[in-house]
Amino acid sequence: MDYIERERRRLEIDLHVLTRRWHGTLSRMFVLRGRLDGIDPTDVEAFSRTANALGAFANDATSLKRDVDKVRRRLASFDVDAQRRANADVDGSCRYLTIDGGRCGRPTVGGSRWCGRHVGLWSDNMAEHIIGEWRALYVEHGPDGDFARSTHVLRVGVSELRATVDESRRELAQGYETDDLCPSAEIECWTTLPEDLT
Numbered sequence: 232m233d234y235i236e237r238e239r240r241r242l243e244i245d246l247h248v249l250t251r252r253w254h255g256t257l258s259r260m261f262v263l264r265g266r267l268d269g270i271d272p273t274d275v276e277a278f279s280r281t282a283n284a285l286g287a288f289a290n291d292a293t294s295l296k297r298d299v300d301k302v303r304r305r306l307a308s309f310d311v312d313a314q315r316r317a318n319a320d321v322d323g324s325c326r327y328l329t330i331d332g333g334r335c336g337r338p339t340v341g342g343s344r345w346c347g348r349h350v351g352l353w354s355d356n357m358a359e360h361i362i363g364e365w366r367a368l369y370v371e372h373g374p375d376g377d378f379a380r381s382t383h384v385l386r387v388g389v390s391e392l393r394a395t396v397d398e399s400r401r402e403l404a405q406g407y408e409t410d411d412l413c414p415s416a417e418i419e420c421w422t423t424l425p426e427d428l429t
C-alpha cells in the first residue's frame with residue numbers, strides 16, 4: 232500500500248467510524264424520545280432534563296452528519312489513478328514549495344514528486360495532496376493608511392493555492408500601500424502562480 236492508497240484507506244475508515252457514531256447518536260435520540268413520551272410533563276424537572284439531553288444529542292447528530300457528508304464527498308472525489316498522475320515524480324527532486332519561494336529539492340520517494348518529509352500530506356478541506364507553503368494577502372485599514380499584509384504560513388493543495396492567489400489579487404485590487412512588513416517583492420511572490428501551475 233503506497234501513500235495514496237493509505238490516504239484512501241484512511242478516508243474509508245473515517246467514513247466508517249463517523250457513520251457509526253452518527254447512527255449511535257440517532258439511536259440514543261430514539262430512546263430518549265420514547266422516554267420523554269412516558270414522562271408526565273407536570274414532572275417538570277424530569278421532563279426538562281430528558282428534553283435537554285435529547286436536544287444535546289440532536290446537536291451532535293447534526294454535526295456528525297455534516298462530517299459524514301464531508302468525508303463522503305472527499306472519498307467520492309479521491310481517484311487513486313488521478314492522484315498518482317498528479318503526484319508523479321518530475322525530476323527526482325522534491326517539488327514542495329517552500330516559504331522562501333523555492334522548492335524543497337530533497338530526493339523523491341515512492342515514485343512521487345515528494346521527499347520523505349513531504350509525501351503523504353493531505354489537505355483537510357480537499358482530497359488533494361499538499362504541494363507546499365504559501366501566504367494569503369489582505370489589506371489592513373489603519374489611521375496611517377491601507378497597507379498590504381500577509382497571513383501566517385498556509386499549507387495548500389493545488390486548488391487551495393489557486394483560490395488563495397485569486398483571493399489575494401481580489402483583496403489587493405481595492406488599493407493598498409506597501410511598507411517593510413510586506414514589501415512589493417513579497418506581494419509579487421504571493422500573487423504569482425508557480426510556473427508549472429500557470
Ligand SMILES: [Zn+2]
Pocket residue numbers: 325326327335336337345346347348349
Ligand atoms: Zn520535500
